[in-house]
Amino acid sequence: MGIYTIESIRQLTYDTYEMTLSGDMSWIKAPGQFVNIKIDGFFLRRPLSVCDIDDRYMTLIFKVAGQGTKALSMMKASSQLDILCGLGNGYDVNVSMYEPLLIGGGCGVPPLYYLAKTLKNKGITPCVILGFNKKEDVFYEDEFKALGCNVCVCTVDGSYGYIGLVTDIMDMFDYDYTFSCGPEGMLKAIYDKSIVSGQFSFEERMGCGFGACMGCTCKTKYGYKRICKDGPVLFKEEISW
Amino acid sequence: MVNLSVNLSGLTLSNPIIPASGCFGYGKEFAEYYDINILGSFCIKGTTKEPRFGNETPRIAESCSGMLNSVGLQNPGIEHVVQQELKEIRAYYSKPVIANISGFSVEEYEYCVRCLRGIDNVGLIEVNISCPNVEQGGMSFGTDPEMAAKVTKAVVKVADKPVYVKLTPNVTDITEIAKACESEGASGICAINTLSAMRIDIRKQKPVLANITGGLSGPAVFPVALRMVYQLYKEIKIPIIGIGGISKVEDVIEMMMAGATAVQIGSLNLVDPYICKTIINQLPGMLEQLGIDDINKIVGAAHR
Numbered sequence: 001m002g003i004y005t006i007e008s009i010r011q012l013t014y015d016t017y018e019m020t021l022s023g024d025m026s027w028i029k030a031p032g033q034f035v036n037i038k039i040d041g042f043f044l045r046r047p048l049s050v051c052d053i054d055d056r057y058m059t060l061i062f063k064v065a066g067q068g069t070k071a072l073s074m075m076k077a078s079s080q081l082d083i084l085c086g087l088g089n090g091y092d093v094n095v096s097m098y099e100p101l102l103i104g105g106g107c108g109v110p111p112l113y114y115l116a117k118t119l120k121n122k123g124i125t126p127c128v129i130l131g132f133n134k135k136e137d138v139f140y141e142d143e144f145k146a147l148g149c150n151v152c153v154c155t156v157d158g159s160y161g162y163i164g165l166v167t168d169i170m171d172m173f174d175y176d177y178t179f180s181c182g183p184e185g186m187l188k189a190i191y192d193k194s195i196v197s198g199q200f201s202f203e204e205r206m207g208c209g210f211g212a213c214m215g216c217t218c219k220t221k222y223g224y225k226r227i228c229k230d231g232p233v234l235f236k237e238e239i240s241w
Numbered sequence: 242m243v244n245l246s247v248n249l250s251g252l253t254l255s256n257p258i259i260p261a262s263g264c265f266g267y268g269k270e271f272a273e274y275y276d277i278n279i280l281g282s283f284c285i286k287g288t289t290k291e292p293r294f295g296n297e298t299p300r301i302a303e304s305c306s307g308m309l310n311s312v313g314l315q316n317p318g319i320e321h322v323v324q325q326e327l328k329e330i331r332a333y334y335s336k337p338v339i340a341n342i343s344g345f346s347v348e349e350y351e352y353c354v355r356c357l358r359g360i361d362n363v364g365l366i367e368v369n370i371s372c373p374n375v376e377q378g379g380m381s382f383g384t385d386p387e388m389a390a391k392v393t394k395a396v397v398k399v400a401d402k403p404v405y406v407k408l409t410p411n412v413t414d415i416t417e418i419a420k421a422c423e424s425e426g427a428s429g430i431c432a433i434n435t436l437s438a439m440r441i442d443i444r445k446q447k448p449v450l451a452n453i454t455g456g457l458s459g460p461a462v463f464p465v466a467l468r469m470v471y472q473l474y475k476e477i478k479i480p481i482i483g484i485g486g487i488s489k490v491e492d493v494i495e496m497m498m499a500g501a502t503a504v505q506i507g508s509l510n511l512v513d514p515y516i517c518k519t520i521i522n523q524l525p526g527m528l529e530q531l532g533i534d535d536i537n538k539i540v541g542a543a544h545r
Contacts, residue, residue: 038512043459044303045512084514205299207310208511211270213263214286214315215301217294224294224315229270 004083012139015064017073030090031115032233036209038082042068047209051110061110087209088232101175103166105131105182127173135160167193198236243525244535247503250403250428252364254281258521261507262287262341267326272333274514284339290349292318297451302440307459309438311452319353337364347395354396371409371434383409386421393425403428411437415469416476429480433466458508462486467499474500490523498543
């Protein structure tokens with residue numbers, strides 16, 4: 001929480017950037033949590049999932065989706081950002097599983113990286129499916145491979161990796177649990193296809209990011225939940241589409 | 242020592258800073274960031290007779306120096322609020338709070354106020370007749386002096402605490418509505434709620450908000466709110482709580498000089514959870530700089 005310094009910023013694709021920041025990392029407790037960044041000239045903060053973290057640094061990956069993220073992409077190393085840190089519940093890795101399958105789509109890929117790392121530290125090396133629209137969108141394939149994960153990339157137009165949607169290649173893997181993050185349509189398709197339990201990380205337009213404004217409420221089987229505070233990760237058993 | 246304490250119809254606040262309804266939940270999330278007992282008071286999330294999910298998402302949009310919301314009064318209903326939320330608040334907030342209530346009929350307002358009788362950690366009732374995000378009811382009571390008078394009369398009759406009526410700026414003349422409330426026994430006026438507004442997503446060629454329209458808040462509306470508080474101060478004798486786009490200590494002072502006895506801070510809490518604490522810490526120094534030893538002396542100063 002507070003002020004963070006940009007250590008580096010690197011362009012991963014034509015519209016996707018990787019930013020490394022230093023500062024107080026103690027707020028972040030779990031993979032799948034997010035941060036909310038104040039950007040000069042914009043009233044609302046921009047929520048971004050945490051891609052990686054250690055004691056001193058965190059890595060964020062974001063796609064330029066509008067004016068705010070455009071401004072963020074143009075920031076330089078050593079400049080500072082006001083960030084609310086460690087928001088949301090994150091993934092619960094203390095569930096019963098032996099062969100988890102991680103499935104990320106587009107902007108949903110980043111939080112799975114720190115999740116994969118966390119699982120690896122627990123002695124579980126997960127299989128990973130990364131889905132993108134086209135070859136030019138692909139990022140972090142090598143980074144996941146470097147963790148020792150079995151990684152499969154698919155593109156909707158078939159210009160790289162397997163052709164089709166993430167759900168088209170799920171059957172290639174043996175898995176007893178899924179962790180996913182991506183567009184709601186993708187999450188729903190995974191939910192419908194998979195017969196095992198899992199955790200799904202959702203995205204919604206947020207006001208505050210810490211549970212105060214009720215801007216991002218969704219209906220679940222167990223009542224109303226705030227995506228920012230009670231989520232963004234929901235268990236398969238509680239999701240109501 | 243600068244005196245910061247103000248009085249709202251018998252309720253003494255240690256300072257005039259109050260987080261606004263809908264921007265502070267029940268205070269719990271903020272209590273994780275700082276000790277919220279420093280606040281003068283705070284307004285709980287708007288409460289209706291029945292539980293409400295509110296509107297579909299997206300409920301939030303951005304604008305220059307502000308935001309739009311169309312939450313639509315999501316709340317667990319007055320009985321749950323009385324049985325649970327107001328009890329839980331005691332664990333992290335020891336002063337009386339302001340209970341914000343809404344309704345879809347005069348009877349619903351009355352019902353909610355009855356439920357709040359005898360609850361000693363509610364110091365004031367804020368009657369919201371100005372929510373722009375719900376069909377029928379809400380704002381419709383706040384745009385017609387006769388309806389505003391009717392609601393006020395009904396709730397004042399059953400309330401055992403001062404009743405403040407929260408007004409909408411989406412009217413031709415806010416002073417007409419305020420005078421109607423004053424004449425039926427309102428102890429004070431809260432002004433203003435959000436301005437009815439909308440945004441369009443140019444890629445999707447559709448409104449950003451699922452509800453199409455929402456309420457604009459944030460620094461963009463501050464001058465509008467200030468003007469309305471100034472107008473109200475000329476026309477009514479009961480205290481005014483000034484609300485609308487306050488983002489810094491100078492805004493608090495401006496709002497009080499326009500005529501507000503206390504202020505509410507709304508959407509700024511959502512982007513800076515520490516904003517109220519920061520402003521409370523800065524108030525004494527700012528007043529000293531202006532040569533003021535008692536904050537009450539600046540109330541309405543711009544009229545003199």
